[in-house]
Amino acid sequence: MKDETSVLVNIIAFLILFVIGIYIYSVAIDTGAGIKITDNITPTMRVADKYLNKNVLDDNSTYQWGGTAEDTAANIVTSVVVDYRLFDTTLEVIVLFITILGFGFVIPKDKRKIIKPTTILNRWAPILMLLMLMIGGYTFINGHLSPGGGFPAGAIISTAILTGVLTGRRTISQKSLKIIEAITGISIFSIGIISYFLTGSFFQNFILNDKIGDLFSGGLIPIFYGLIAFKVAAELSNIYFEFYEE
Amino acid sequence: MVEILLVPLITAFISDIFIKNKRLVWFLFLISNGYILYKLYSLYGKWDLTYILNTDYQIFGAKLSLGLSNNPLGWYFAFFSAVVTLVIAIFSIGFNTNSKGNVAPIWMLIIFANLGIFYAADWITFFMMWELMGWTSFFAITNGNTKALDGAKYYLALSLLGGSSMLIAILLLGAYTKTFIIITSAYRLIQLFNLAEGVFTTILLLFIMAFFIKSAIFPFYMWPSKVYAVGPEDYIAFMSSVMIKYGIYPMAIFIVPVIGNLQLPKIFNAGNWMQYFIGYLGALSAVVGTLLAMFQTDMKKLFAYSSVANMGYILLGFASMSIVGFEGSLFHVVNHIVLKAAIFLSLAAVVYRTGESEMHKLGGLVYKMPITFLTFLFGIIAAAGIPPLNGFGSKWMIIQALMEKKMVVLVISMVFASTGAFMYLFRALVSIFLGQLPERYKDVKEVPYTMSIPMIIMMGLMLLIGVVPGVVMKPLTIALDALGYKVDIATWTTLSSSFKNATIDLKIVFYMFAMGIVVAALMYLFGNKSETIPQHDNYTAGENPIEWGVDADKFNYSYSFYQPFKEMFDPLFERISIDRFFSSIGKNFEYISPTIQGLYKRGEGAVLLFSIGVLLFILGGWIL
Amino acid sequence: MNSIVFLVVIPIIAAFLSLFLGKVNKLIAYIVTIFNLSFSIVVLVSGKIPFNVAIGGWRAPYGINFVVSDITIFFLLLINVAAVLSLTTIKEHMEYQFYAFYFILLAATNGMVLTGDIFNFYLFTELTTFAIGGLVAYKRDRLATGASLKYLILSSTASTFSLAAIGLIYKTLGTLNFADIASKISNLNKASLSLILILFISSMLVELKIFPFNIWVVKAYDASIPAVNLFLHGMVSTAGVYGAIRILLMVFSKNSIMLSQSSNIANILILLAFITVIISEIGALTEKNLIKVLAFSSMAQLGIFLFGISLGNYEALKGAFYIVISNYFAKFVMFIVAKNYSVIAGSRNYEDMKGLGRKYPGLAIAFTISALSLMGMPFFAGFWGKLSIVGNALLMDKIAIIGVIIILISSVIEGVYYLRISHTFFSDGNIQDTKLSRINCVLPIILAAVILIIGIYPNSIENIIWTMINEIQNTPEKYIQVILPLK
Amino acid sequence: MIAAIRVFGYSLFAIFIGLLFMGIGRKIIARIQLRLGPPFYQAFLDVGKLFARKSITHNFVMDLGMIMSLAGLLSTMLFVPVAGHMAIKTSSNLILIIYLMAIGHLGMAMAAAASGNPNATIGVSRALTMMLGYEIPFFTVMLGLIIFNGTSSLELIAQSQAGGILNWNMVKFPLGFLAAEIALQAIMGEKPFDAMVAPAEIASGPMVELGGKYLGLAFLTHAVSIFVETGIMVNLFMGGASNVFTFVLKQFEIYLITILIEAVFPRFRIEQAVKFLWTVPMSIAVVQLAIILL
């Protein structure tokens, strides 16, 4: 039943959005001087240009494929995420940690019974889990070469655990998941502290002169991505165990 | 100079610690008041004493410095209020032996603020003391009993409003005249007049609003009746006599000199429009105060409105802007302090013994409490301005000044108010002390010595000032002379005004009155002897009214004393009532607030209001 | 100098550890908070301020950097002191999640104050929101879930607005670093700058509790346990205040204190500020629940703070700092007093707390002193703030004068309801004496004494505030050069 | 000491004249009402009889009240210049006189209220309301004269009217005189405005409980008040004669006018009286004041 207050609210909401839209449009076509939001800034003016040319530390250094550079990850997005702006990603991990912790804390504890899995799922579960684990492993191992990285890898691995939960097999207990989560979290930050003691500033990459392109390039990036993958996997599967009934 | 302020502060702190045992606390209170009086006496004449405290707090670019200065007018106000406070302090030792709350620490803080106000050299110190006095008096009035709350809340709201309007005025003054010192800011304000007249009038009106709120002048005349009825009686004696003068002091030291020498066109060659503005407000508060006082049934409310009327007289004196009128109102300030304190002390004694403050429930107390009756009688005579006592001198000077300046309407309203004053004052005397003594007060005794001695002192003070006005006029004229006014030092007993041979010698008036009494006493003794018989066996022809099932005090005609007179004014008071106007403002706020709480209680419109906020920002961009 | 990042990392590691250390969590919380406090004192004393720390070794505009200048260290101290004081009010055993949320909140607020990168600032705000969401929902009863959910919805829509603003800034200026933005802001088109400003300010005002954005405040304060109230007041709003000062006055305002060229945004801010003040004061007038009264009053104080900032005059800004300091101490005292009295009286309604002032005079006097300081009464800290804000607003344009008059009227209203509350404390009531240990009377008295000292002798605070103000005054030398040395 | 004798002499003279006027007044009223009326010295006989008789009192306040009322009236009388000279050489101020007259009323009212008789207190409340009524027009008239002559001392006003009848204030300000006459009627408490003593309704109001010497004192007070009020009128409007005899004669003329009015008028109700006093004489006085000011 549509009482008149909600109709009024709808109209007001529509009006507000309409005005905001017109405003944005008027800002977009504004003819005043200075950089407008519509025109793209020349690439060289952007911060990203230094990330692409990997010459943040000294301006005119160039790098070759297979040669070395200040950050040897092939996938530049990963170099930005895990090397240049590593602190953001560590905070990202904390955001996930907090929200899942809050999730577990707030959700009411009436666990539901898992219905018996169908035979097909029963048969294929181990194979599927194996496949998922392999793909997950692949994505975070060469996160610095190809697209992907810690976060998607963690999600894929957690789906493996999910299939385990769906088929009712006890793959891993919630207690150990929490331990994994804590350990990976602490190790991420302890690496940061180690790098502080080694190189004087936090989260600095202390493994140098490996070559762009090969598997173990990119300094600390694979290590970080690995830890992030396991942490995300542990956290997400934590959610499933909230609903899992022994 | 600064130790006069430190002593009350320290005593306030100490008595706050020992608040439990009353005897010590009130004794400390008396001693510190005595010390203050002695110190003030020793400060007489040393007008150049100052004490400056420099803080490096920057306001308008300059570093702020707070200062105290022994200015003559401030000394005059402080000395006479200290005299009366000392007497009240003696009274309140006895009064507070068995009272519930203990108001001494807060009262000490108020006395600290009181001295601060009178001695402040610059506006910021003045404002700081003013606000301190504002909220401390709130706590003193309520002092723990909750039924005093809404009266005190009303007073608090008004005094905070006054404080804020004064803050705006001070800051505007500071911004435009680049100084906070009171005296120099007065001179520069006058020069400012021809530069920015709009700012000048706003500053002046805001100042006047703040002072009128504190001194209960016309638009804000309602709070005394609400507050005096509920506060602790001995504190109310202090509040009604001394604290109501806080508005008058800055008027005398700042507003009157500024308005006095403004080059404004004179209306009916008597004064500029501001003088008339103050004059008419004074006249209105005198007339309205008197009329409302007549119709009250609670004795403290009655005298609250009488304070309003007296403040009106003082304002009329200021409005005349002649030196005689100025002296008259300052003289009336001291007279009012003395007589109001005397009246409220006797009321406090009545309440101390009977616990009742509704006039028609009292009666016939004169036989049980003769000293209280005499103080009250002297207070009545002084309040009505009848010659032998101190009320007459100042009223006479104010009327002379107004007549000389041909401000006819003001004089007529003043005389109307003073004769009306006689009506309600006598009504109070009749209903409380004369007439039949009700049964329940049969065993009422006179108040103990510690309370009757201050009352006798007050009687003596009133008589002394009445007969020898020089006691007050001499220091006053010396102070005004020190301030730079062209004034001749008053003699001991004569008061003079600027009319042709209009000087009256109060000593002779007293002699004449004494001789009249001697002649009348002779006539009285000449007659045959008379025997006293109880009151209620006269018009009831010997029968005792109790047999008719009616006890004696039913015959006490004092409930609606001026009933016919009241009916004349009722239609007028029904339509316009400033009181309803102000309390309706308060009610509106309290009416809106649940709707706002409702908005925050459910909180589901959060995102909607968020986007409305964004909309506001966008629209602002286009419209403003 | 680089070790300043420990202020953020140590609490996070403690958050991870808190999962295992059930019983000893409270001790760990004390240790970490006291570490943070002492560390920031050491940095203050070390005298190397202002300095810049590049995280991960990448220099300023490219990597994330922490900046420590006078304002930063001042607010850092405020937050850490608030954290230590609010921990003292936790008496009973709390589940480990509470401590996890607390650690993250501590890290996030410290991070917000320290960071010099706009996206990092956004992330820390997100962390604060989630931590507060979790802490408010700690009691998990009807009130707490409702309050936390509605807060979460509002703050996540607000965060999308600020994310859009960050995206636009990156698209037009190509950088995410505060100092870099500040130096490049001038060549932005006026209209697009005001669009970015609108998006960013609307998300910040949620935390600054300004009128259309502060619907969550009263529910959050009422629903949470007293310790969380103190977190909300002490840490979160102080960080919000820092954010407002840093971003509104230093990043987006070029060198003039006025909010960049778009002065009409400043007018709207003034308008919203004094509307907040008048509405929250009226709201508090007939409120019976003491915690809600304090929530309304903290909204009002932050309204006055925003009014002081957006006036565009350095003395008014000084007044705003005074208001922040006096509100910080006063609200602390009031929340502690409210907690103790509601424990004794059994209900949060101040009418049931009659007569408590006579049993525990120390608490009631501290409450009155802080109430008077909030009202701006002389001899208390708030007066100096009110004096300079009112003084300078009177000389500004019409909207500022109307605003000042409304703020003074609302301080009258505030006076009425606060003194009514302290009157009910002192009036005679029949309270059976549940022994309240003397030690938690000590803290409010000390804080009230601080308010009194500032009120009577403002010199000490005055110099600190002036050092901060001339850092805002000449932002280019004091802030931008520290981070981006002249290339 | 001579001052004391002069005061005593003045007061006896005032009492004598007052009682004489009362006696003659009663004679004239009787004649108007076509009856013979008591001999003119009847008032002296009454006073003598009253003082001889024993009387009853209720408390010391009644005695104090009666003495105070007579003393008040006497001290007012001492300030009214009789034919240019007064008991003690001092300036006789009009404002002073108005306020001194209040003592007489206060004393009488206090004695009446102390008696505890409700009729007395009703009478007192009416007297005070009436006082407020007549005070305003009377003062407005006086204000006009004071402003015109630039002085508030009664002597100077009297001397300013020296010379022939033409420059008497009565002639110069006829309206002022008319208003003052009506107000005088109320001051004296004569017939149209005697709601306070109203014998029919409240048994002679304040005097209900007074007997014997107290009634005698009341008579004397009434006598002195007649002397004072007529003396003021003479000084204000009829040039305050050179010798005592002409002064007394003029006083009698004023008294005659009030007696004639009193003989024929019914009584006003108290609020009618006040309304009347505030409208008719007040407007005349205001017109007079306007004439003087412009």
Next chain:
Amino acid sequence: MTQVFILSSLSLMFIGLYGVLTRKNLLKIIIALNIIETGINLLLVSFGYIDHGITPILTSQESILNLNKMVDPVPQAIVLTSIVIGLGTTAFALALAIRYKITHNSISINASEEEEGRGI
């Protein structure tokens, strides 16, 4: 080409905002929030868009040569984090919504906390 991305992401955001403003049911509000999140992510990525740009991943030497044709990596880094934030908010909000259902026995947003039995 970038106009299409920006317009579509803006419309996504407006739809999401409209949903949050008008819907009463909590789950619908959370879904609308998700729509806004995706809208914002698309908007951010589209800010870094260059016509005919290639992914910023180095695969061989010649990809290092045409670095300037690569799409801007920084918005993608930001999007990576904001996706996780979106996940976090939704998870936490859903948990709260489930508990909200139990405590308020109603799923509508204007179920008030204090008075009992109000709100559908």
